[in-house]
Amino acid sequence: MESGMLFDIKHYAIHDGPGIRTTLFFKGCPLNCWWCHNPEGISPEPELMFKPNRCLPECSLCVQRCPKNALAKNNGLLFIETSQCRLVGECAKICPTLALEKIGYKLTVAEAMAVVEKDRIFQETSNGGVTFSGGEPLMQPEFLEALLDACRQRGIHTIVDTSGHAPYEILERIRKKVDLFFYDLKLMDENKHREETGISNRLILDNLNKLAQTGSKIQIRIPLIPEVNTSQEEIAAMAEFISSLPGIEEISLLPYHKMGGQKYENLNRPQPHSQAQAPSEEVIREIQSQLEPYGFRIKIGG
Ligand code: SF4
Ligand code: SF4
Known part of the structure; x- marks a missing residue:
């Protein structure tokens, strides 16, 4: 039986997709974004x-x-x-x-599904489902695929929330089993992306382009990080790229918040850019107005 490592399971989640959802947080992420509010999900080890x-x-x-x-x-x-x-x-x-x-704890697919099953009544009555988040779910592809299969057999709606950094073959293998992708887009500039997250964005952008061409349902999620990606130029570059993809209707803007700060201390790790501030309401509204003319539905928050 396939097994994998999670670092949390959230019940009755109302910000992780439509309806009431159960969110499984996969441990391990190939990126190292300094603003990450789940720093305990970055290392693949406990x-x-x-x-x-x-x-x-x-x-x-x-x-x-x-x-x-x-x-x-x-x-x-x-x-x-x-x-x-x-x-x-x-x-x-x-x-x-x-x-x-x-x-970080190991679970078999059966154990994870037993937890998911307990929330079925809430998922069913709210048109909710299960969201696979992290960390990066694509870092444990066999575990993820087995869970997607198990959800599909039970008729449970699924979302995979991904940074998109994984070999495309993994996305190709799972895409027909996923009802909706939440795909993070952070920056278009490759060098800046490397500086801020530790890796290039080439694979992420390539994968998004390929995935969109397959007709998969995708919602783009942009974390709004002041002094990283909130300038008019950066937002315009992202909007142009997203407009070039078929079928993208909705963008979620996820304003930076400092809620993960305490976790860095508790993990005995220095918090990078600890002075960073959340974007103001005004900045968020301006970005929304800049994106709307492209024809996207804009949502603020998860
Ligand atoms: S991609 Fe997401 S989970 Fe990974 S480090 Fe960045 S913010 Fe954290
Ligand atoms: S010493 Fe503190 S951390 Fe250790 S068991 Fe007691 S309360 Fe918990």
């Missing part, structure tokens, strides 16, 4: 997340339980020796306040 504000000063249960001696308590503060930690996860299992959490 990680330990620590929320210091939940840790009880007088408790040392996890220190005693760790078989690798990777934890120590000093003056009521917990210290994690990451070089020692082997992500056994015993600490997270015993922590009474969920201050420690092992991020």
Whole structure:
């Protein structure tokens, strides 16, 4: 039985596509966007997340339980020796306040579908379904395809939310099993894309072009990141490209927000560009007005 690694499952999601949905977050992403609000989804490996504000000063249960001696308590503060930690996860299992959490767990398709099935009544009564997000679902193609097959057998509507960075053969293999793609478009300029996300956008743009030619249903999602892609020139370049593709009717604008900031701290990682601000209402409205004449339906938010 096919299995894969997720880092979260969201129930009753109302911003991940039509209706009420169950969203499965795949662990691992080939990009490293500094604005990512799911930094725990980028590494394909499990990680330990620590929320210091939940840790009880007088408790040392996890220190005693760790078989690798990777934890120590000093003056009521917990210290994690990451070089020692082997992500056994015993600490997270015993922590009474969920201050420690092992991020990333393996599931078989049957186990994942059993979770999805519990939400069926909400999915059915709201014309919802299942959204595969991440991280990047295309990084675990066999797992994704098996889940898509399982959803199709049960008549469940599916969305694959992707950065588009994967060999095109994967998209070709799964596309007929997907009801709707959410396809992220971040920047047209290749060098800037590399600077901001760590990789070139060539494959992403090529794949989008090829996928659109197949008649697959695609909604474009543009994260609005000030000083990265909110200039008139960049928006115009994206609009021209999207207009050249057949069948794209809707664009979702996803304004940057700082909600992922705390997660970087909890993962003990510096947050890049921590001073970055959300785009103003005015900027969002201007971008909307710039895109509407191209004939797209514009949605703000997920
Ligand atoms: S593509 Fe999405 S999940 Fe991957 S790093 Fe960028 S924002 Fe995060
Ligand atoms: S078990 Fe949880 S609450 Fe107790 S010391 Fe460890 S992290 Fe803190």
